[in-house]
Amino acid sequence: MKLHDLEFKPFIRAKEIEQTVNRMVTEIANDLKDEIPVFVGILNGSFMFVSDFVKAYPKPCEVTFIKLASYEGVKSTDDIQRLIGLTQDLTGRTVVILEDIIDSGKTLAEVHRIFKNENVKELKIATLFYKPEAYKKDFKLHYVGIEIPTKFIVGYGLDYSGLGRDLPEVYQLKTTQHMTNLVLFGPPGAGKGTQAEFLKEKYNLVHISTGDVFRYNIKNETALGMLAKSYMDKGELVPDQVTIDMLNAEVEKNADANGFIFDGFPRTNAQAKALDKLMDEKDSQINAMIALEVDDEVLVQRLLERGKTSGRADDADENIIRNRITEYYKKTAILKDFYSAQDKFYGVDGVGSIEEITERLSKVIDNL
C-alpha cells in the first residue's frame, strides 16, 4: 500500500487490535473497581482507540481529549505543541491517559507536565502501541497493548503526513522501497551471462551469480566460505542455509540497490522458498523468474561452436552437451511450477540477436 511517496505493508490485523483493546479494557476496569475514571485521549492519533475503548468499557466513565502534536512526517520532533489543553477541573479524579502510541516518550513528558498541577488523585498511562527500543523516558507505563519494533506505522488513528488514520488495521513502513528482483534462468548456451550484463546496466541492478559468490567467499576465506568448503571437501552438498547466508550478505552489501538478478539460484523448491523468505525479511520480493528459451538443436550447435574456441571440454562433446541440457530442464521444471503458481514465470524467446533478446527481456521487466 502506498501513502504519499512511501510503501507500507500489512502489520497488525483489525481482529488483533480489537482483542488487545478488549484486554486493556478488562485490566483497567478490574483495577479501577467502582471509581468513575476520566479517560483522556491524546489527539489526533488516539481517536479510534479511545472510541473503541470506551464503547467496550463496562462501567460509567468520562471521556475528554487534549491535543498535542510532535510528529513531522515519519520523525518525532522535540517541539511538542499544545493545541488544545485541558478544559475541565480534574481535582481528585482518577485519570487514565489513552495514547495511541508511545515512541520516544516526549509527548508523554508533556502530558506529565500538563497534569503536574491538576491535583488529580491518580494519573495512569495506557498506550495501545509501544516502541520499547525508542522509549527514552522513565515514566511508568501502566497498561501497554502491543509492543512493536522501532518502525513507523500507520492506520487505526495513526497517520503519515495526514493519510492513513482511517484504516481499520495497522501497516508498517517498508524498509526497502520498490525493488525489482529477478531470477534469471536459461539452459547452457542460452546467453544468460550476456543478457544479465545488459539488464544490470539498463535497470541498475546487482547481478548475484551464485557461482561467483561461492568462489569469492572461498577465495577470501570468509567464515561462510570456509564452512561451504568444509562440505565440499567431504564431497557433500553445501546446505541451503549456508548458500542463503552468503546471498544474504551480498544483498546486505548492496542495501541501496534498485534490485537484484539472481543467477544460479534457486535450484530446488526448498531454495526457492528460502529465497522468498530472505526477500520477505528485506521487505521485498522476487518479481519475476525469467527463463530464456532456446531450442535444443540451436543450443547444441551454439555450444559446439563455442567449444571450438573456448577449449572447454564440456563444450566439445555433443553427448555431454545434450545431457547438460536435459539436466537443466529436469531441474528447472520444478522451479517453473513454483514461480508459475505465483504468476511470476516468464518464458522469453532466446533465439535472435543479443539486442533483440535484450529487447524482449526489457518488455517483460517494464511490465512488472
Ligand code: IMP
Ligand atoms: P513520542 O512523543 O516520540 O513518544 O511520539 C508520540 C507521538 O508521535 C504519537 O502520539 C504519534 O502521534 C506520533 N508517532 C510516534 N510513532 C509513530 C508511528 O509509528 N506512526 C505514526 N505516528 C507516530
Ligand code: MG
Ligand atoms: Mg498521539
